[in-house]
Amino acid sequence: MATITIDDRQYTVEEGRNLIDAAADLGIDIPHFCYHPGLAPDGNCRMCLTEMEIRPGQFGIVTSCTIRIKDGMNFRFNSPAVLDNRKGIMEFLLINHPLDCPWCDQAGECKLQDHSFDHGRGHSRFVETKRVPPKKDLGPHITLYTTRCILCQRCTRFCDEITGTSELGVVQMGSKSEIATFEGVPLDNKMSANVADICPVGALVTKDFLYKPRIWHYEKVNTLCPGCATGCNTTLEVLHQKIYRTRPRHNEAVNGHWMCDEGRFCYHDWQDADRLQSPLKRVDGELRQVTWPDAMDAAVSGIRSVLDGEGDSAMGVVGSSMATNEENYLLSKLGKEAFGSSTTGLNRKPDGEAWTSKSGFRIAADKAPNSRGAGDMLGADSLDDILRGIGDGTIRGLYVLGGDIGQTLPPEVAEAFGKLDFLVVHDVRLSDLADLADVVFPGAIPFEKNGTMTNAQGRVQRLNPAFPQAGGAREDGAILGYVGQRMGIEMGGTDPAEILEEISGRVEGYGGLTYDLVGDQGVMKGGEEPSEAAGG
Amino acid sequence: MAAALEILTADPTAGADPGDIDAYIAGGGYGAVRKALKSMSQAELIEEINASGIKGRGGAGFSTGMKWNLCADRYPRYLCANADESEPGSFKDRLLLETKPHQIVEGMIITCYALGINLGYIYIRGEFFQIIDQMEAALEDARKHGFLGADILDTGFDLELYVHPGAGAYICGEETGLIESLEGNRPYPRLKPPYFPAAIGLWGQPTIVNNVETMAQIATIVDMGAEAYKEIGSEEDTTGPRLFGLCGHVKNPGIYEYDSGVTLRELIYDAAGGIRDDNRLKGVIPGGISAPILTPEEIDTPMGFGALGKLGSMGGTGGIIVMDETTSMVDALLNASSFAAHESCGQCTPCREGVPWMNDILRRIQNGKGREEDLDLLLDICKQIHGHTVCVFGQAPGVWPVRTILVKYWPEFRACIERKELVVLPVDESYLRPDQYEHIPPLPGNFRLKAEEADAAG
Ligand SMILES: Cc1cc2nc3c(=O)[nH]c(=O)nc-3n(C[C@H](O)[C@H](O)[C@H](O)COP(=O)(O)O)c2cc1C
Ligand code: SF4
Ligand code: SF4
Numbered sequence: 001m002a003t004i005t006i007d008d009r010q011y012t013v014e015e016g017r018n019l020i021d022a023a024a025d026l027g028i029d030i031p032h033f034c035y036h037p038g039l040a041p042d043g044n045c046r047m048c049l050t051e052m053e054i055r056p057g058q059f060g061i062v063t064s065c066t067i068r069i070k071d072g073m074n075f076r077f078n079s080p081a082v083l084d085n086r087k088g089i090m091e092f093l094l095i096n097h098p099l100d101c102p103w104c105d106q107a108g109e110c111k112l113q114d115h116s117f118d119h120g121r122g123h124s125r126f127v128e129t130k131r132v133p134p135k136k137d138l139g140p141h142i143t144l145y146t147t148r149c150i151l152c153q154r155c156t157r158f159c160d161e162i163t164g165t166s167e168l169g170v171v172q173m174g175s176k177s178e179i180a181t182f183e184g185v186p187l188d189n190k191m192s193a194n195v196a197d198i199c200p201v202g203a204l205v206t207k208d209f210l211y212k213p214r215i216w217h218y219e220k221v222n223t224l225c226p227g228c229a230t231g232c233n234t235t236l237e238v239l240h241q242k243i244y245r246t247r248p249r250h251n252e253a254v255n256g257h258w259m260c261d262e263g264r265f266c267y268h269d270w271q272d273a274d275r276l277q278s279p280l281k282r283v284d285g286e287l288r289q290v291t292w293p294d295a296m297d298a299a300v301s302g303i304r305s306v307l308d309g310e311g312d313s314a315m316g317v318v319g320s321s322m323a324t325n326e327e328n329y330l331l332s333k334l335g336k337e338a339f340g341s342s343t344t345g346l347n348r349k350p351d352g353e354a355w356t357s358k359s360g361f362r363i364a365a366d367k368a369p370n371s372r373g374a375g376d377m378l379g380a381d382s383l384d385d386i387l388r389g390i391g392d393g394t395i396r397g398l399y400v401l402g403g404d405i406g407q408t409l410p411p412e413v414a415e416a417f418g419k420l421d422f423l424v425v426h427d428v429r430l431s432d433l434a435d436l437a438d439v440v441f442p443g444a445i446p447f448e449k450n451g452t453m454t455n456a457q458g459r460v461q462r463l464n465p466a467f468p469q470a471g472g473a474r475e476d477g478a479i480l481g482y483v484g485q486r487m488g489i490e491m492g493g494t495d496p497a498e499i500l501e502e503i504s505g506r507v508e509g510y511g512g513l514t515y516d517l518v519g520d521q522g523v524m525k526g527g528e529e530p531s532e533a534a535g536g
Numbered sequence: 537m538a539a540a541l542e543i544l545t546a547d548p549t550a551g552a553d554p555g556d557i558d559a560y561i562a563g564g565g566y567g568a569v570r571k572a573l574k575s576m577s578q579a580e581l582i583e584e585i586n587a588s589g590i591k592g593r594g595g596a597g598f599s600t601g602m603k604w605n606l607c608a609d610r611y612p613r614y615l616c617a618n619a620d621e622s623e624p625g626s627f628k629d630r631l632l633l634e635t636k637p638h639q640i641v642e643g644m645i646i647t648c649y650a651l652g653i654n655l656g657y658i659y660i661r662g663e664f665f666q667i668i669d670q671m672e673a674a675l676e677d678a679r680k681h682g683f684l685g686a687d688i689l690d691t692g693f694d695l696e697l698y699v700h701p702g703a704g705a706y707i708c709g710e711e712t713g714l715i716e717s718l719e720g721n722r723p724y725p726r727l728k729p730p731y732f733p734a735a736i737g738l739w740g741q742p743t744i745v746n747n748v749e750t751m752a753q754i755a756t757i758v759d760m761g762a763e764a765y766k767e768i769g770s771e772e773d774t775t776g777p778r779l780f781g782l783c784g785h786v787k788n789p790g791i792y793e794y795d796s797g798v799t800l801r802e803l804i805y806d807a808a809g810g811i812r813d814d815n816r817l818k819g820v821i822p823g824g825i826s827a828p829i830l831t832p833e834e835i836d837t838p839m840g841f842g843a844l845g846k847l848g849s850m851g852g853t854g855g856i857i858v859m860d861e862t863t864s865m866v867d868a869l870l871n872a873s874s875f876a877a878h879e880s881c882g883q884c885t886p887c888r889e890g891v892p893w894m895n896d897i898l899r900r901i902q903n904g905k906g907r908e909e910d911l912d913l914l915l916d917i918c919k920q921i922h923g924h925t926v927c928v929f930g931q932a933p934g935v936w937p938v939r940t941i942l943v944k945y946w947p948e949f950r951a952c953i954e955r956k957e958l959v960v961l962p963v964d965e966s967y968l969r970p971d972q973y974e975h976i977p978p979l980p981g982n983f984r985l986k987a988e989e990a991d992a993a994g
């Protein structure tokens with residue numbers, strides 16, 4: 001720790017921390033444009049200039065963004081020289097700026113607006129002609145409103161430092177400088193849309209979030225990306241039960257400040273999916289829409305007849321790496337307590353492509369968010385035991401959690417499931433899995449769920465719902481709870497926080513975990529890392 | 537009248553092609569390299585340069601000995617000889633490159649030997665394409681004669697030197713911009729701190745960036761010995777010969793070699809033969825476009841770094857731009873400002889936006905559309921740029937010409953605004969005397985007009 005002085009007051013801050021970040025920790029805002037905590041400082045915007053004691057009693061102008069805290073440093077954040085400079089920088093940045101806030105998607109979260117309001121001079125002394133470079137289509141996801149660019153180079157540095165793909169650069173010199181791509185080499189990499197998040201103004205925008213409702217209308221929901229086992233922390237922006245935008249939420253231990261494009265835009269596939277409107281029951285060989293009580297009766301009597309006819313172990317359970325820890329836990333409990341010691345399995349997605357960026361950001365090969373947690377809850381990480389049981393005739397019925405919009409069953413699995421006497425499925429759409437079932441319960445998609453998931457590193461993190469379940473769907477936990485109840489066992493509460501408490505007493509590695517402890521930054525299971533660090 | 541010198545302008549090849557290495561050697565060339573490598577230790581050489589009192593010739597007048605001593609004790613170290621000469625009004629490096637390629641190579645070899653450097657570059661302005669070829673040839677000849685390569689003169693010292701053609705922008709001459717350019721990047725100057733080249737330079741290693749004339753002078757110092765060299769000029773103004781380039785409205789433009797005690801008046805009226813058509817002098821920029829202008833009343837100053845600094849100007853590159861009574865100072869400033877607006881690299885906000893803005897305003901004034909408030913606005917923009925930029929460019933040539941030409945020739949700018957047209961006032965009415973600068977707001981930072989200096993002191 002270091003003791004520093006800011007405007008004659010003393011503070012204790014972390015030694016070596018960047019001054020802008022250290023000040024932010026103290027609740028002091030040093031206005032800045034080009035500095036971003038996820039990128040190396042560049043010192044080009046000059047907005048953050050402040051006065052520092054360079055020799056005893058003598059202050060000089062320095063860039064805050066390049067200062068690392070050392071004990072005894074002494075700053076003046078509000079001297080006339082500092083305030084004058086901010087005013088000057090604001091004027092310079094605005095002389096060529098179009099000020100088209102009324103139709104700029106950044107309005108409301110724009111650094112230029114905010115700092116103008118706080119530090120600008122209120123009127124312009126510029127009577128010359130503004131430069132008006134045309135807008136540019138930079139790549140599949142990103143458009144550059146060139147006029148709005150303040151040349152802070154966060155975007156070029158992102159492509160240099162984080163992805164290592166360097167598609168963006170500056171062309172021309174002086175006030176003619178423009179962000180550009182090379183002819184024929186678009187901004188097209190696995191993380192390209194992050195540049196829109198870090199652009200402090202409305203210059204870089206995603207085509208996905210263009211001419212959308214004003215940003216202050218949205219409800220913000222902190223949750224996780226369901227796109228892969230990395231489990232990037234996200235914030236959803238939601239209006240009228242619709243997601244408009246996903247943005248990465250900072251978590252140094254998981255995704256830093258970033259997320260991948262596939263994960264960012266995957267919400268469309270989920271929220272636009274053709275969802276099941278009600279439970280389904282097989283009647284005369286065909287799936288028909290039925291009421292909840294009807295489906296519940298059919299499920300319970302189907303399960304009973306398997307158990308009664310073939311014995312306890314004839315009913316297996318298959319969890320889902322799309323479902324939360326709590327849902328998978330309830331499923332395994334149902335299997336153990338209502339079906340007798342049943343065989344468990346996990347239906348995993350075939351691996352996709354793994355990718356690691358220059359800076360170490362990882363996209364997992366496992367394209368499901370909770371394989372690790374589901375495996376922990378079920379004590380199984382594949383369908384091997386289930387398939388064997390079906391093969392040798394010991395398993396005659398299954399209770400399967402589905403829930404993936406992309407789901408396809410491999411042919412051998414589909415064939416095996418087809419041999420069963422009775423199959424209950426939770427799913428979100430009429431998938432090939434649902435297609436084999438005798439009873440289908442319409443479950444929730446990850447964006448509708450409350451619960452925890454465990455990412456590939458073993459970090460337990462919270463999932464929060466953006467909106468209630470669509471159409472006729474129900475929370476999977478509630479469905480499982482009701483089935484359990486009908487089977488005559490005590491399932492306990494179906495509130496995820498309560499279930500997590502139960503999990504913490506029963507599942508290895510989850511000891512001591514509570515919703516509060518998991519918080520919004522997650523915590524490593526098995527206490528591999530002190531709970532304190534997980535929050536920081 | 538100070539006596540003209542013939543040291544850097546001497547012709548050791550006695551009329552032969554300056555690139556002819558045999559003629560150069562016959563005239564005593566590469567003697568300095570032999571002397572340094574064969575008879576002096578590294579420490580002795582550094583001490584010799586320190587003792588010589590030479591200030592670098594790149595413009596800032598920084599002590600070369602001190603720069604060498606600041607070089608971090610890390611290896612490998614690199615040398616960059618700066619031959620990007622692009623400052624308007626400056627053409628002395630070009631003359632040296634054309635007439636003394638081998639002396640520059642000598643200086644570079646000696647510098648590398650003294651500092652334990654095994655790899656050096658000479659970064660030559662891209663537009664000097666003939667010079668680039670000649671320099672390549674000179675390096676090849678030096679290599680063939682055993683002055684470059686492995687085990688030079690059987691001393692065990694290895695050195696490779698390469699020519700690097702410049703990337704076509706003035707900012708490539710700024711030492712950290714040069715390094716970025718050498719690394720293959722846009723020549724955006726680096727932040728200082730921490731990127732002082734002597735600490736963290738090329739490829740992150742300690743790097744000495746010296747002007748090519750400084751390199752040539754190193755050979756001269758070793759040739760003459762520091763004792764004799766020091767006799768020329770003075771410590772404060774710089775020792776050793778200086779090359780002054782006179783251009784503009786003089787009868788005989790060209791490069792003239794004197795010590796730093798020569799006055800501006802002597803250079804203009806004696807060396808360069810006076811003003812064209814015997815017109816009256818209106819103003820003179822004493823060291824490249826960035827150097828603050830001097831009025832006819834200020835030309836009795838000696839041309840040393842120290843003396844010009846005291847006058848609120850600077851020694852700069854020694855490129856002297858002379859303007860006679862026919863010159864519109866609005867035109868002159870617009871010209872300087874257009875250069876700055878064109879050459880701003882665009883990396884940092886104040887220079888990228890402020891310098892072209894001033895250019896727009898000046899163009900408007902030239903077109904007779906100046907407004908009452910424009911002159912104060914210009915001064916205010918100067919203030920907003922000054923001391924707030926990444927590199928010195930924002931100030932020189934961004935701010936200083938505006939600040940000083942505008943402040944000193946205020947009446948002529950006022951006249952243009954009032955009469956709504958370009959006006960050239962008679963010389964005596966065109967500029968203010970120092971006691972009339974009072975209404976001008978002072979600048980933050982280290983550069984002040986002389987009258988402000990007095991204010992600050994008093
Ligand atoms: C904008 C700018 C342009 C410069 N251009 C040159 C140049 O063309 N040649 C040069 O030698 N120095 C130039 N300099 C100075 C160099 O940064 C550096 O100080 C110099 O090369 C050091 O040489 P010296 O110590 O031998 O004087 C320039 C500086 C600035 C700020
Ligand atoms: S596009 Fe945005 S992030 Fe990129 S330089 Fe311009 S303002 Fe900065
Ligand atoms: S890396 Fe994985 S978790 Fe992160 S955004 Fe991409 S798909 Fe989602």
Ligand code: SF4
Nearest residue numbers: 881884887927929930
């Ligand atoms: S001061 Fe001008 S030349 Fe120097 S870095 Fe800034 S924009 Fe570039």
Ligand code: FES
Nearest residue numbers: 032043045046065
């Ligand atoms: S944030 Fe420090 S210069 Fe831009």
